[in-house]
Amino acid sequence: MNGLILPSSFTSLWDPPANVAPGGFWFIFRAGKLLVTTSAGLPDPPGIAMGERPPLPVSDRHFVGLLDGVACWVASCNDIEPPAGFVFETLRGLFNHLPDNLLAVAGRGAQVVEFHRTHCHCGVCAALTELDDFGRARRCKACGEITYPRIAPAMMVLVKRDTGHGRELLLAKGARFATIYSALAGFVEPSESVEDCVHRETFEEVGIRVCNLRYFGSQGWPFPHSLMIAFTADHESGDIACQAGEILDAQWFPTGNLPELPSRFSIARRLINAAIAEVAPDHPALRK
Ligand SMILES: [Zn+2]
Incomplete structure (x- = not known):
């Protein structure tokens, strides 16, 4: 997968x-x-x-x-x-x-x-551009400005907590993708580290603090030009408080009672599956 x-x-x-x-x-x-x-x-x-x-x-x-x-x-x-x-x-x-x-x-x-x-036209002077650097970039014919493909880094974090009843995953339903619960995600801002972005977005979107960030993996996501950088984290403090306009709902889901999950093509699903596999290696979600 x-x-x-x-x-x-x-x-x-x-x-x-x-x-x-x-x-x-x-x-x-x-x-x-x-x-x-x-x-x-x-x-x-x-x-x-x-x-x-x-x-x-x-x-x-x-x-x-x-x-x-x-x-x-x-x-x-x-x-x-x-x-x-x-x-x-x-x-x-x-x-x-x-x-x-x-x-x-x-x-x-x-x-x-x-x-x-x-990027047919220069972002500085609006003149026509041409291929440069073996076609991986474009160069302005007038001012020489060189532009490479824009890639937008975004963090994703799956927050989990282990209770006396087993593992729970914090999954949220965003306002823009209202049908599926998934891990939290957000774009990195200028000069921000990915780790700082995880802490900021998690607090902004669901009002909780997290700890024990662990890098999971990354994946290009061509819709239209993101790089998803995924982490797991543990719940440190706070109760869920959804950010108005951004998060429709967020809940702690026990691994035994999960909602419909994202497509197997997304890193979100691999992140969720890995957290499930640690505590329930025979979980049916891992076979989809
Ligand atoms: Zn130019």
Whole structure:
């Protein structure tokens, strides 16, 4: 269960090696949706276009690396119908359908395409930009300003406490994702450490203090360009008091009575599963 984490079989590169075969995988986006093969409702999993050339006209192309030695290209196209046998689909719509390794590369591709789409003009002088640094950046043709893809670090923390009745997890339902309870999360502010962000956001969102922060892991999250940095923490003090406008509800959930949990593609789910596995290795949530 790797979620959107790039597999070890992927080699991150920005310039195609001289000996690589022409073409490869084509991750082509149209208005944020990815071109995938379809089997007209049959149970075959969708796939990514392969070949020497993209299967439709593209307006740009960028090399992003090798997957099992096969070149991976990302590209975007304008308002054009997919060729026969293909459809455009959102990345979220491809969760549980597209193989994990392809989905992870698609997540990288979505961010690369979005970066180039939104940085055609310089943020300083508004002149046109061009590719720089082997395509991983853009440079202003007039003033020379260089811009790299924006990545927004965000912390995630799963707060837990062990009571006489067993382990409880603090899960919250945010105002923006009102259907699912999950770990707490929030964006890091300028000059703030991730650890300080954990303490600040936890107190702001649910009014409690935490201790014993332990780093869990991180994951790129291409919606649109976050890096989730996840921790576990123990409850130190305070009762839950939800931040108005941000948190609809937050509760201590016993591991034996959990609400619907986030998708297995999110680091939130891996974080929650790890906390469950410590006390209940046979918990049914770990099999989903
Ligand atoms: Zn400029």
